[in-house]
Amino acid sequence: MIEKDKQSNIFIISGPSGVGKDTLMDIVADNHPDKVHIAITATTRKSRTNESDGINHYFYNETEFKNLINQNLLIEWAKVYDNFYGVPYSEITNNLNIGKKVLLRVDVQGANRLKKIIPHSKFIFINPESEDDLMLRLKKRHENSDVDIQNRIKESRKEVKEADWFDYIVINYPDKIDKAVEELTILLGLIK
Numbered sequence: 001m002i003e004k005d006k007q008s009n010i011f012i013i014s015g016p017s018g019v020g021k022d023t024l025m026d027i028v029a030d031n032h033p034d035k036v037h038i039a040i041t042a043t044t045r046k047s048r049t050n051e052s053d054g055i056n057h058y059f060y061n062e063t064e065f066k067n068l069i070n071q072n073l074l075i076e077w078a079k080v081y082d083n084f085y086g087v088p089y090s091e092i093t094n095n096l097n098i099g100k101k102v103l104l105r106v107d108v109q110g111a112n113r114l115k116k117i118i119p120h121s122k123f124i125f126i127n128p129e130s131e132d133d134l135m136l137r138l139k140k141r142h143e144n145s146d147v148d149i150q151n152r153i154k155e156s157r158k159e160v161k162e163a164d165w166f167d168y169i170v171i172n173y174p175d176k177i178d179k180a181v182e183e184l185t186i187l188l189g190l191i192k
Helices: 021-031 060-070 087-095 110-115 131-141 146-161 177-187
Strands: 010-014 036-037 042-043 057-059 076-079 085-088 101-105 123-127 166-173
Touching: 010 021, 010 110, 021 036, 021 101, 021 166, 036 085, 036 131, 042 060, 060 076, 060 085, 076 087, 076 110, 085 087, 110 123, 123 131, 123 177, 166 177
Parallel strands: 010 101, 010 123, 036 101, 042 057, 123 166
Antiparallel strands: 042 085, 076 085
């Protein structure tokens, strides 16, 4: 259990696949390395180009991941797009204990579960400008098949409808990433 007063330094970042959550969080963390930690997510999915184990994600096989679940080492977990994802408790507690703000990148269903587990955290939804913008972002990744992109767009329609219960919504406009970074930085209390 994470104490109520420490939860205010936990920020749940969610939004559709491809909206730019990782990019925004990376820029904020790079700008404030002593104050921000991005919780590294455990997953069973294969690593993408330029991803490293222990830096972008902890990559596990399904048996290893289920062991994490059975040992209660994850604050929450889910199966998304045929892969397991979860957030290790240690990623949160170790960094809260040294005074850092902790960012958790989760899908909308994970954010919903975390709202029940750590309700005093701040929940931020990253929204694309439009569905066309999101489609373009997914295509630019060169990581997803056309069928996968269509599935992610279909899922994004459901996720965007959930945005209203989040504490804050940040729109990541194309070619205006500085604006979204500034908004996120302000929400984290890093600038006024």
